Amino acid sequence: MMTEQEWTPKIVAFCCNWCSYGGADTAGMGRFQQPASVRIIKVMCSGRIDPLHVFNAFLEGADAVLVTGCHLGDCHYVNGNEKTEVRHQFLEEMVQQLGLEPERLYLNWISASEGEKFANFVNDVTEKVKKLGPSPLKPEGVR
Amino acid sequence: MVEVGDMLVGYATDEDIRSRGASGGLVTAVLAAALEKGLVENVVVMKHINEFEAVPIITDDVKEVLASIGSLHSVPVNLAKYAVGRKVAMPAKPCDAQAVIEQAKRGMIDLDNTYIVGLNCGGSMHPVTTKKMLVEMYDIDPEDVVGEDIKKGKLVFKTKNGEEKALRIDELEEAGFGRRESCRFCTLKIPLNADLACGNWGVIGDLSGSATFCQVMNGKGVKLLENAIKAGRIEVQPASDKAIAIREKVNNVMVDLGNTLEKKILPVIPDEERLQYYIDQLADCVNCGACKEVCPVCACGEDSKCTTFHSLVDNYKMSMYHMVRMLHLADSCISCGQCSDVCPSDIPITLLKSRFAIPSQRKRNYHPGIDLDTPPFFEVMLK
Amino acid sequence: MKEMIYQTVCPGCNMGCGLYIRENEDGKLAVDFMKSSSANLGKLCRFGMKLPYHYSKSVSMVDGKKASVEYAVKIASDRLSGEDVCVNVNVALLGVGNTTNEESLAFNKIADRMGTIVNTGMGVYSELPTECHPTVGVGVTLNDIENVNRIALFVDPYIQYPLLVRRILAARKNGAYVVSVGLRDLHLADENRYIDPDLYESELGLDSGSVIITELHPNTDTGWVRRMLNLALRTQAKILFMKPFVNAAGVDLLCKGAGQKGIPEIMDGINEGNIKTLVVLDSDPIELMPDSDAAAAILKKLDNLIVITSRDSPVNRIADVVIATEPQYAKAGSFMNVEGRLLNNVHVYGDNNLPSGTAGIDALSTLNQYLGGEAMDYQTLHNKVLESIVRKYTKPKYKELACQVLDIGPVEGQKGNLIYLYNPFMWFDQPDDNDFVLVNMNMVKKLGLRKGGMIALGSDVGTVNIRYRVENMPDGLILSARKLPVATGWITMVSTEAVL
């Protein structure tokens, strides 16, 4: 029981430089309560996130992966986030078929000003994943 | 004159070709004519080694085309990759034709210059399984086999001394023999995706065994047939209504069977057991890469994402290579069974891929390898 | 030129995997699957899939300069009949079985002519009583493995002999119980155990329905082979010695002669100045010895190094004479696999003026004639092979052997035992993308190795920094499936340290 309480999930969040990365920053500056569970990886556009980056995060021990980007229509590279959305559908199906709980993968559009949204999102996911426990794909020896 | 949509029955005019052909030698005659008359520069056919072994060749030699005659049910290769980058005419089971079209979608094959003579296919068998089956179920020495046939749900083998022995296919499959697993749940039995769809279903009466039923699917099909008629290589006549109905009926029976068997071969695995199932199945992978090399719809070449981002030093719970391939094949996988055939660890890799691809394809009503109008998923959905 | 298609056997080990080699118009090679092949059903391992990189064309040379084959053969014969070449005393012939039976037989005739023998490089044979020979030579069939009740596994099939994996899995499906006594935990075993060699008999539960799978190669410890033979004898279990060279079983039958020398022994002989002339047939000691640099240095001491080969390998560059033959897949000829099955090369498709595939034999024939022997032709040699080397698994006829086994127990302090997991890539010193060693979690913790970091290994001959992969395996071991510049043998004591 003790160890379960101590365990905090590792959450990998891919954030777009132009929006959600700013959102995360805003969340930090606004001192919204945020768990220490999230690791942010900055990309220039959500469209840069290849499904294999998501797989890699899981295989390296992430308990959940968040893919975030600019709101639809706001992408700095024409339609990067629309591609992300299509990819995400496949990723979701893949994760579902693999037998990984769907609560471990998310797509969310968060702008630079939406600090509170980012914080709430992360908190929300952390709670859900805590209930699920460590990811079954986590390698041995990784906490 | 031949027209798109025609339903014909035909055969080779040359008596020798006609008698040696699987059913009338039409396919061989059409391919030979395409080469002779310069419709194509090369033809892909099977170079026979024995009843259980053949290797695809790309040839401009009519003699080789004539020698390749006959259906080899125990040589489960896929011919698509041999057509990549060339202007050829080729025989094609439905899965060969599907793979050709998937390659064309990815710019690897120029479909306008590739002539596909489709063959109906009730399924193919693995040569080693077949040999074992001959010994254990038929009590026939594989060396003595001179021909095989499928008749009324039975698999028939003919031997040197003129004997025939037939056993029910479902019983053979029950015993672990018979068709390859992927063929059992395949439901594209008539290659409507080829230029011509040829087969012996619907060949009735006197012609039975010495002619082929041929449906003309498109302009290239018209060209192939007209070219062969002009060359004096084949004769065709319209198929009777009865013949058409019989072909339809047999096909329906086979499609229903395929659907039933799919549920048996790909039973639902409960959510909470699936991950462990995949991990266990893939644990014996020796990272040979054969499953990708043989994959007829993969157009990635040597340096591809699945291999570049997979490293032997990682001992992840699941292989990155396989995860990437599962995703990449979600739209294009045609469940042809090639990857299972060549896996040195006997991983049922086709079934694993199908478990990912089939639901994704069904959800979008997407049929891989049917025509060029439906591009790869990604493009379709992005609009 | 048209595409050529050859049916051949994978040169990676003695399994006898059938395959096609396609040589396209531009000479580019590709492998294709031969699904009716009984040994492998057309399936291939990592090495087999990379064969296009393995084959390389050799070039005839004399004293480092390109030459015609004819000239190279002539010079070779001059050197071999020179005054200071004292046959039987300072000449050694080596042919480990990387080529056809027919070429090997021709090589034997040359040895006869010279009054010596061809060494297969497996020194073990001469150290064992001759009654052991058949048991070590040809094992149970690969199909038989699928129907045993118990398998005692002393090799790592995943890394060393991947085509065994499916046989063992099939056996398990048929009810066999698989115990791996290897060096790391294997997924396909029911049980992974590190058993004291003295307890094998009592602990493994083998009987006449079981099979022992182990291996034999030029660097195998004789004591180990004896122990395996004893185990088979006492338990009545069948035994299969996997071997590394495509025609290891064939050459073993063709080169019976007493006084067989192992490769290490030959190298010692050269080093000590007892062997002055070495003739090798598709066998490169630089590739075959654990320490390539040391081997090359020793070979340079020879007066005459004559290489007959189909491949461009490191020894060619220091040879006095290189006699080039056609690539292995293009040779007319046969190979015998580990189950005693004779497999033929077949030229399936190609040009009408097919090369006959006998360039190697023709060169050997000419050499023999220069040495005063008779001419040899392919068909006669092939017929001879068919007559002389039919072999089946035979019941052991040997008696209990005295043996002492190399102890690879745990080591103290910061030391570790580096052990080679020999596989085809290593025998041909060819790159594979496995630039890492295998260690266990205790070693990671003890040395404070970092994730994604490297381990430093050191020995008298060098040091190396290399990545590592964590496996379940005994303490103190470091396994490598590639040659490392710190190794001096199959097993080498090395220092270990984290690279910071």
Ligand SMILES: Cc1cc2nc3c(=O)[nH]c(=O)nc-3n(C[C@H](O)[C@H](O)[C@H](O)COP(=O)(O)OP(=O)(O)OC[C@H]3O[C@@H](n4cnc5c(N)ncnc54)[C@H](O)[C@@H]3O)c2cc1C
């Ligand atoms: C595996 C297989 C299963 C079949 N199952 C059915 C069936 O259930 N119902 C039906 O109506 N028809 C089936 N056919 C088609 C039928 O056997 C005849 O091929 C067809 O009727 C044409 O006859 P033909 O005399 O004109 O062919 P032929 O003139 O004899 O020409 C046959 C052509 O097929 C090629 N070929 C042979 N084996 C293969 C192979 N394994 N893969 C790809 N190409 C090959 C040859 O190279 C040759 O070009 C099957 C064919 C195959 C190869």
Ligand code: SF4
């Ligand atoms: S063929 Fe089999 S062993 Fe080879 S990479 Fe594919 S799954 Fe792995």
Ligand code: FES
């Ligand atoms: S720039 Fe933010 S998603 Fe494309």
